[in-house]
Amino acid sequence: MLILDCSPLTLSADEAREKLLYLLTQLAYREGSFTLTSGRYSDYYINCKPVTLHPQGAYLVGSLLHGLLPPEAEAVAGMTLGADPIVTAVSLASLQRQPANLPALIVRKQAKGHGTQAWLEGPQLSPGTRVWILEDVVTTGGSALQAVERVQEAGYRAEGILTLVDRLEGAEACYQEAGIPFRRLLTIEDIRAYYRARHTPER
Structure with missing residues (x-):
């Protein structure tokens, strides 16, 4: 398993972002010819799970995403499966800083087939709790x-x-139309630029 050459616990926000870009380009991002689930062609493919399920990657993701949450956030939630490790990482990061003690909710793709028939997994929260939705990768929204x-x-x-x-x-346009605030840590162009800077042969 790829391990960073330093402890992510001691990094500044800028250093943490740099290390996360390194992990993403090493473990999550590939260039080539790919057919996506939709059938559309793409010249790159990104799967963040090898990073969000990596111990150091999870810490970096949780810390950096937590830093983008507004102080009034009271919980985080995300659609299974891609957001599962992310909501957990951000919830754990909230033990050390504000906004603090954020519970994590996982949104099912189908309602639970027995018992409560619930769509959400996690602690029961007060009505009106302010929840931010977390994602690993957004495309059309x-x-x-x-x-x-x-x-x-x-x-x-x-x-x-x-x-x-x-x-x-x-x-982003989809969320604007829906009236939902949107924030992102990285764009695909950030990742592609970092990747190409380190994989382009010198002349």
């Missing part, structure tokens, strides 16, 4: 909006959407 709907149906307030990586393919 549909998945996060589904999570927004489920959170609202549960009686909570979906205050905004925060993503690790924005593919810059329409999600």
Whole structure:
């Protein structure tokens, strides 16, 4: 397993962002010829799970995303499966700083087939709790909006959407149209620039 050459616990925000870019380009990002789930062609592919499930990567993701949350945030939620490790990492990061003690909610893709038939997994929160929706990667924005709907149906307030990586393919405009605040840590161009700077042969 790839291990960073330093402890992420001691890094500044800028240093942490640099190390996270390194992990993403080493473990999550590939260039080539790829056919996506939609059937569309892409000249790159990104899967953040090898980073968000990496011990050091999870710490960096949790710390950096937590730093982008507004102080009034009271909980975080995300659509399974991509957001599962992210909401956990951000919740853990909230033990050390404000906004503090953020519970994590996981949004199911289908309602639970037994018992309470619930769409959300996690602690029961007070009605009107201010929840931020977390994503690993956003493309057109549909998945996060589904999570927004489920959170609202549960009686909570979906205050905004925060993503690790924005593919810059329409999600921001989608959220603006829906009236949902949107924040991102990185864009795909940040990752591509970092990757190419380190993989382009010198002439």
